[in-house]
Amino acid sequence: MLRLGGAVGKTFMIPYNASHFKTLCTAKKSLDPMSLTLEQVKRIAHLARIEISDDEALTTQGHLNGIFQLIEQMQAVDTRGVEPMAHAQDVSQRLREDTVTEGDRRSAYQAVAPDVEAGLYLVPKVIE
Amino acid sequence: MINASLKQLSQALAARQISSVELSTLFLDRIERLNPTLNAFVTVDREKSLLMARAADARIAAGTAGPLTGIPIAQKDIFCAEGWTTTCGSKMLANFVSPYDATVIHKMHAEAGLVSLGKTNMDEFAMGSSNETSFFGPVRNPWDSSRVPGGSSGGSAAAVAARLAPAATGTDTGGSIRQPAALCNLTGLKPTYGVVSRYGMIAFASSLDQAGPMAASAEDCALLLNTMVGFDERDSTSLDRPVEDYTAGLDKPLNGLRIGLPKEFFGEGCDAEVMAAVRAAIAEYEKLGATTVEVSLPNSHLSVPAYYVIAPAEASSNLSRFDGARYGYRAPDYANLEQMYEKTRAQGFGAEVKRRIMIGAYVLSHGYYDAYYLQAQRIRRLIADDFVAAFKQCDVIMGPTSPSTAFKLGEKAADPVQMYLSDIYTIAVNLAGLPGMSVPCGFVGGLPVGLQLIGNYFAEGQLLNVAHRYQQATDWHQRRAVIA
Numbered sequence: 351m352l353r354l355g356g357a358v359g360k361t362f363m364i365p366y367n368a369s370h371f372k373t374l375c376t377a378k379k380s381l382d383p384m385s386l387t388l389e390q391v392k393r394i395a396h397l398a399r400i401e402i403s404d405d406e407a408l409t410t411q412g413h414l415n416g417i418f419q420l421i422e423q424m425q426a427v428d429t430r431g432v433e434p435m436a437h438a439q440d441v442s443q444r445l446r447e448d449t450v451t452e453g454d455r456r457s458a459y460q461a462v463a464p465d466v467e468a469g470l471y472l473v474p475k476v477i478e
Numbered sequence: 479m480i481n482a483s484l485k486q487l488s489q490a491l492a493a494r495q496i497s498s499v500e501l502s503t504l505f506l507d508r509i510e511r512l513n514p515t516l517n518a519f520v521t522v523d524r525e526k527s528l529l530m531a532r533a534a535d536a537r538i539a540a541g542t543a544g545p546l547t548g549i550p551i552a553q554k555d556i557f558c559a560e561g562w563t564t565t566c567g568s569k570m571l572a573n574f575v576s577p578y579d580a581t582v583i584h585k586m587h588a589e590a591g592l593v594s595l596g597k598t599n600m601d602e603f604a605m606g607s608s609n610e611t612s613f614f615g616p617v618r619n620p621w622d623s624s625r626v627p628g629g630s631s632g633g634s635a636a637a638v639a640a641r642l643a644p645a646a647t648g649t650d651t652g653g654s655i656r657q658p659a660a661l662c663n664l665t666g667l668k669p670t671y672g673v674v675s676r677y678g679m680i681a682f683a684s685s686l687d688q689a690g691p692m693a694a695s696a697e698d699c700a701l702l703l704n705t706m707v708g709f710d711e712r713d714s715t716s717l718d719r720p721v722e723d724y725t726a727g728l729d730k731p732l733n734g735l736r737i738g739l740p741k742e743f744f745g746e747g748c749d750a751e752v753m754a755a756v757r758a759a760i761a762e763y764e765k766l767g768a769t770t771v772e773v774s775l776p777n778s779h780l781s782v783p784a785y786y787v788i789a790p791a792e793a794s795s796n797l798s799r800f801d802g803a804r805y806g807y808r809a810p811d812y813a814n815l816e817q818m819y820e821k822t823r824a825q826g827f828g829a830e831v832k833r834r835i836m837i838g839a840y841v842l843s844h845g846y847y848d849a850y851y852l853q854a855q856r857i858r859r860l861i862a863d864d865f866v867a868a869f870k871q872c873d874v875i876m877g878p879t880s881p882s883t884a885f886k887l888g889e890k891a892a893d894p895v896q897m898y899l900s901d902i903y904t905i906a907v908n909l910a911g912l913p914g915m916s917v918p919c920g921f922v923g924g925l926p927v928g929l930q931l932i933g934n935y936f937a938e939g940q941l942l943n944v945a946h947r948y949q950q951a952t953d954w955h956q957r958r959a960v961i962a
Contacts, residue, residue, distance in 0.1 A: 391836075398794060398839040399801070399816070400832055401824035413833055414840075416895050421841075423783045424853050427860075434855030435862060437685050437715065438671035438911020439935075444714055451711075458577040464808035471803050474815045 386415050479504060480641045481958060484549055484698045487644060491538060491548045498534040498548030502527050502593050505550050509595065509642045512961060515623065518637040520555055520614045521563045522596035530593040537591055546705060547591030552643035554634050555597035556604055557689075558678040559583045562594075566680045567602040567612040567630075570806045570826035580678025581710045582647065582689050590705035595643050599633030602828045603797065604654055604682045606630050607900045610891050611830040618887070619662060620959035621925055625884040628658030634692050635662040640961050645693035645702055649679060651686045652785055653879075653904025656916040659692055660879035660928020663918045665945060665955060666692040667699045670936050671911035672717035675710035681796040683789040684715070686908040695955050696917070696945035700724040703938060719936070727939050728946040733767035735944065738872030740775045743903060748881045755920030755927040756878045759948070763876075766947055773868040773875065777860040781906035782898055784861065787841050787854035788909070793831075794838025800826060833894060862910040869934045874944055878903055879916040879928035903930055913938045917945045918954040926954075 391411045395402040402410065456469060465472040479501065482490070490496050506524050513519050527550070534548035558564045558576035560583075565571045579588070586592045601611040609617040609632025617632040619625040620640040627636040631648030635658035638646050648655035650668035659666030667690045674689045681687060691702035704725065709718040737760065744753070760770060802808035802822030809821035827835070841850035868875060881902060890897045907914040912935060916928035929948075933941040949955050 394836045394840050394843075395832075396820075397843065398832075398835045399798075399819040399823055400827070400835065401817075401820035410833065410836065413894050414836065416893070417786060417833070417837060417898075420895050420898065421783045421786055421850065424780060424787070424857055425849070427777075427780065427853075427857060429853060429856035429860070432856040432859050434852050435859035436855060438862075438909075439715070439717065441672075441715070441717070446711070455577065459804075462574060462577060462805045464802060464805075473803050474812065474818055476815045 386411060386418065480508070482644070483695060484546065484644060484693070484701045487549050488545050492543070494538075498531040498538070498550075498593055499528060501548065502531040502550045502595065505595055505643055512640055512642060515618065516620060516636050516640055516642070517615050517617050518598055518633040518640065518642055519552065519596045520565060520567070520599045520633065523562065526561070527593055527595055530587060534591045534593055544590050544705075546701060548593060549645075550593040550595045550643060551586065551702075552595050552598045552634055552637045552646040553583065554631050554647050554649060555600055556649050556680050557583050557647065558680065559594065559597070562597060564597065564680070565614070566604070567600040567614060568827065568831070569613040570800050571680075572613065572807065574806050578678060581675035581712060582679065582706055585708065586647075586705050592705065598631070598637050598646060601630035601632065601654075602831050603680065603793070604630040604649060604651055604687075605793070605830050605834055607653065607657055607897050608885070608887075608890065609633065609658075610887065611828055613828060616887055619884045620961055621662065622884065625886055625925070626661070628661035628880070628884065630654040631658050631692060635659060635664055635666075638662070638664055638692055638694065639959050641958065645691060645698055647689060647702075647706075648692045649687055649689045650904075650908065651683050651688075651789060652908050653901040655690050655692055656879050656904050656914055656928065656930060657901060659916040660930075661884040661926065663926035663955070663957060663959070664692050665694065665696050665699050665915065665917055665949075666690065667703060667915045667938065667941065668907065668913060669703065669707065669938050670913045671908075672715050673913075673936070673938065674706050675708070675713040675716050677710055677712040683792040684796060685792060686789060688908075695949055696915075696942045697725065697728060697949075699915075700728060700942045700946075703942075722939055724939050724942055727943045730943050730947075731767060732763065732944065732947050735763070735768040735874065736872040737763055737768050737770045738773035738868050738875040739770055740773050740778065740868065740875060740877060742775050742778045743877030747902065748878050749883070749922070751922040752878055752880070752882060752927050755922060756876075756929055759919035759929045760876060762948065762951060766951060771871050773871050775861070775864040775868060775906065777857065777864050778906050780857045781861055781909055782902055784854040784857040785905045785909060786837065786898060787850050788858065790834040790838035791842050791851050792838070794835045794842065797827075797831070797835055802826070830894070858909045861906050865906075865910045865912060865932075873934075874937070874941065875932040877930050879930040880904075883922050883925035883927060907932055911935070913941055915941050915945055917948060918957070919952075920954055921957070926957075
């Protein structure tokens with residue numbers, strides 16, 4: 351996580367990124383999702399940064415296992431040699447000149463933020 | 479005026495038979511009276527609408543009006559509109575007043591001069607097929623208030639079907655324009671991926687999302703599509719191609735049109751009476767000079783499974799931006815940053831959105847990526863290749879839009895998989911990136927049935943022509959729900 355600066359009692363930072371995914375990921379590598387355990391459901395919720403109660407985890411476990419049962423139909427298909435399709439038109443990403451094209455609208459964008467100070471977004475302190 | 483076509487409204491405005499302020503007031507009054515029952519709109523701002531209407535009247539008076547200047551329209555609440563609350567059907571954005579315009583909004587209002595009547599209800603973050611996942615409550619189907627309007631563009635569909643608006647916008651990631659159009663007796667078009675800019679359209683699954691018009695007829699859709707399309711520097715997947723006039727070819731005769739009928743769409747799994755209405759529509763096309771040929775989309779049964787890997791994967795990434803730091807909801811109480819994220823997202827998202835984020839997080843995680851995400855992308859290729867092969871034998875593909883008519887509120891809400899299967903005929907079109915339409919083609923027990931038309935890449939003009947000719951020969955699309 352990137353720390354941008356600090357003020358008394360607050361730290362300014364860019365929100366979490368996905369780089370933690372690999373290290374936080376479930377240790378079990380079973381490809382049988384029918385066995386998605388309550389523990390795994392809670393871990394996925396944590397990876398997704400969604401607080402989940404025990405009751406919710408139980409309901410979610412049932413729903414996710416039902417959905418993965420549907421998804422599982424894919425595994426029967428032999429796709430060796432098939433190029434994965436990421437985008438409908440298979441066009442490559444367009445590049446543009448590395449120049450500023452947008453005007454400065456910081457105050458308009460920060461007007462809708464929950465907590466800002468001196469042009470920075472405020473979040474709870476993360477580093478002592 | 480309430481039931482007039484966009485062309486008729488355009489002529490009436492040009493002839494000064496009515497002003498945009500008068501026309502907009504007519505619809506705003508109707509919204510005020512009927513919306514409490516239907517819940518089709520989540521935001522209405524009479525002052526803002528009338529301000530736009532007055533500007534449109536000034537353009538008409540000055541002789542600088544376009545064909546749709548002054549005509550009111552309902553905007554799905556997925557499009558950011560400057561100064562308008564833009565919620566995407568979520569508690570997460572219930573307080574979000576957009577500081578900027580989506581490209582679609584800019585083109586339709588600032589450029590074409592349409593008047594916004596407000597923002598329509600939708601499934602939360604466009605995830606749903608019934609409009610029941612909205613934080614702002616379900617929308618009722620104008621044809622039967624105990625039934626769903628479809629989703630995710632359910633508010634747009636109900637608004638147009640009940641004539642609270644002459645037309646509306648929708649977005650379609652897996653069927654969200656076509657299925658509600660079918661369930662509410664509307665004509666709806668999902669363009670080829672990349673034709674309409676996604677800038678400012680709150681992202682669900684970026685490689686599938688596409689905006690399009692929902693209206694009473696193909697002609698109305700063509701007029702609207704003309705205002706929506708075009709290359710946009712701000713959308714990295716926007717396609718730079720010549721501008722078309724989608725109304726130009728509407729009247730072309732259909733002699734020699736080859737209609738492909740995928741055998742997979744005409745097997746089991748569809749309500750028999752719905753299927754009978756679809757077959758009757760195809761017989762009508764034969765009378766109009768078309769021929770039919772059986773085609774096959776052998777991998778179409780894999781479209782729902784592949785979609786429920788790809789769309790949640792993209793959603794889990796897109797929705798990571800809702801963290802309580804920069805906009806939208808923030809949980810009131812938390813001890814540290816991680817709790818702020820976790821509580822904000824737990825309280826701000828509804829159950830279906832959380833499920834899809836979690837599926838996405840799982841299929842993208844280390845050790846599962848190849849088995850799920852890459853496999854789904856390979857199957858996506860197989861599905862797209864099926865269409866390429868089918869279009870060697872035919873010009874358009876037809877079949878049902880939805881396997882049933884509008885279902886009851888609550889009927890499928892408890893079982894996500896049953897809900898997902900209501901998009902069984904529409905999802906493959908998004909995976910392939912093709913244009914698709916739904917066109918009214920009959921009724922079963924008083925409820926509308928939609929015929930799905932699928933075209934080759936960039937065949938929007940042809941689809942609109944095929945739909946328009948059918949609408950010249952039939953009057954299903956002119957039937958209106960009786961609103962109490």
